[in-house]
Amino acid sequence: MKKEIKSAIITGIIIMVAIAGIALYFTSLDKPEINENSNLLQPISNNASSIPTDESQYPLAPNLVGISGYINTTPVALKEAMKNKVVLYDFWTYSCINCLRTLPYLKEWNEKYADKGLLIIGIHSPEFEFEKNINNVNMAVQKYKITYPVVLDNDHSTWNAFGNRYWPAEYLTDYLGHIRHVHFGEGDYNITETAIQQLLEQRSQALGLNVNVNMPLVNLAPHEFSDQQTPELYFGYDFATGRSFIGNQEGFQPDNTVTYSLPSSLRQDHFYLDGNWQNLPDSMKLSSDTGKIVLPYYAKNVYIVAAGPNVDVHVLLDGNPVVASDAGQDIQNSTVRVSENRLYSVIASQQAGAHILTLIAKPGFQIYTFTFG
Numbered sequence: 132m133k134k135e136i137k138s139a140i141i142t143g144i145i146i147m148v149a150i151a152g153i154a155l156y157f158t159s160l161d162k163p164e165i166n167e168n169s170n171l172l173q174p175i176s177n178n179a180s181s182i183p184t185d186e187s188q189y190p191l192a193p194n195l196v197g198i199s200g201y202i203n204t205t206p207v208a209l210k211e212a213m214k215n216k217v218v219l220y221d222f223w224t225y226s227c228i229n230c231l232r233t234l235p236y237l238k239e240w241n242e243k244y245a246d247k248g249l250l251i252i253g254i255h256s257p258e259f260e261f262e263k264n265i266n267n268v269n270m271a272v273q274k275y276k277i278t279y280p281v282v283l284d285n286d287h288s289t290w291n292a293f294g295n296r297y298w299p300a301e302y303l304t305d306y307l308g309h310i311r312h313v314h315f316g317e318g319d320y321n322i323t324e325t326a327i328q329q330l331l332e333q334r335s336q337a338l339g340l341n342v343n344v345n346m347p348l349v350n351l352a353p354h355e356f357s358d359q360q361t362p363e364l365y366f367g368y369d370f371a372t373g374r375s376f377i378g379n380q381e382g383f384q385p386d387n388t389v390t391y392s393l394p395s396s397l398r399q400d401h402f403y404l405d406g407n408w409q410n411l412p413d414s415m416k417l418s419s420d421t422g423k424i425v426l427p428y429y430a431k432n433v434y435i436v437a438a439g440p441n442v443d444v445h446v447l448l449d450g451n452p453v454v455a456s457d458a459g460q461d462i463q464n465s466t467v468r469v470s471e472n473r474l475y476s477v478i479a480s481q482q483a484g485a486h487i488l489t490l491i492a493k494p495g496f497q498i499y500t501f502t503f504g
Contacts, residue, residue: 189309192220192302195254197288200265202272204280209252212280215306215338216250217330222290222300224258225271226436226474228502229317230299232354234275236320239349240327241279247342248306248334249327253281256290258298259413259499261438261472271473303327306334317354324348354504357483361400361428364501367413378403384410388418393425397487402426402501414438416497424490430503432459433478433488438497439469446477447489456481469496 201209221237223230241251253272257263263285272281284290293302303312303326312326328344335342364376368383377383378401379391391404406422408415437444444467446453452465459476461467467475478488490498 186305186307186309186311189305189311191308192218192304192310193289193292195252195282195284195289196292197284197286198282199263199285200268200283202265202269202281202283203278204282209280209282212250213252215248215334217244217248217306217327217334218304218308219249219251219327220254220293220302220304221251222254222256222284222293222295222298222302224256224262224298225268225275226259226262226472226499227298228434228474228504231275231474232317232504233299233301234277235351236324236349237279238275238277239351240324243346243349244327244331244344245279247344248331248340251279253277253279254284254289255281256284256287256295256298259436259472264472267472270471303330305330306337320351321348355431356504357429357431360430360483361501361503363503364400364402364426366402366415366498366500368410369412370500376401385412386410390419393423397425397427399427399429399485411497414497414499417492417494420494422492422496424492424498426488426501427485428488428501428503429483429485430478431480431483432476432504434459434502434504435467435475435477435490436473436499436502437469437475438472438499439492440495441468441470442493442496443468444493444496445491447491448478449487450489453478474502 198206204212219237219240221233223233225231237251237253240249255262255268261267263283265283268281268283297315299316301314301323302310303323305311311330312323314323325348328346331342331344334340335344362374362376365371365374368385371377371383375383378394378398380394381389381391388407388409390407393403393405397403403425404415404422405425406417407419408422409418446462446465446467448457453462457478457480458465459479461475462477467477469475
């Protein structure tokens, strides 16, 4: 091949690579690139004075888009409240136990820093259909005494704008709107609060304010996680793809009412049904006069996300009524009354262990997940 032709080909390849690189760069500007390995997940600095003054290196937080409802605020009031504020965006959903365990810290931070320039916005991004109902969300907001603004992201438009994938997820911005710190899941609350203090100090200096944020960090009793634990188990056939833990040989049968029967042997971390159960996209609903769910599990705490028209569900632990030392908050006399679409605390043992849980239900009982802690 002639030298001139070879040089032309190489030059052409370099130009194409450069064009592709430029296109990729401008595409990346559409939303923040944040993942588990992002440096945004690290503490901003060890002290406020060392905070970088060039915020442009950090991505701007996307606008709140596709919001279908507002609680504790209005669209106009929220837009005004966000001006020149350090904003903590909390992605949550009210049936998520991990989100609920984060709430005490959020409420404490709101109490401590709201008058010092912090604005917390709860972005309620539902997992299940019933969590899209603003009345249900408002019930949860009142139950957990949430006073900061909550917006309903029912179609996950804002979730997608942030590129988010987790419940809970915290995105913290400086007063100019740049995302400066991110945390996914529970834990590391001291790191997030330190970042809040640092950004409030930066805001105070930049705006010529006299705000003292040198305060002790929130110190709450941490949740103790066990070394091993049964994973979350889904009853809806749309949710079980790739993570099906139904133990019955009948399996999932989308949109059908199936007669299930208990097998002679049970596998750990699988649930087993007895009775007639309607297979729904996000849950199963009992249609026979009585029905059972049997689950061999390993955990300390057991929760169910469930719904029903005042249905009493009898609970057995290892074949016996649940004693007080193992009873969750929603258990009375070994029974949980399911009357609202929400998370119910069923078992709260003193320590993690292997057990067999049995739920004995009546018609109308609808179950979405088993969750553990």
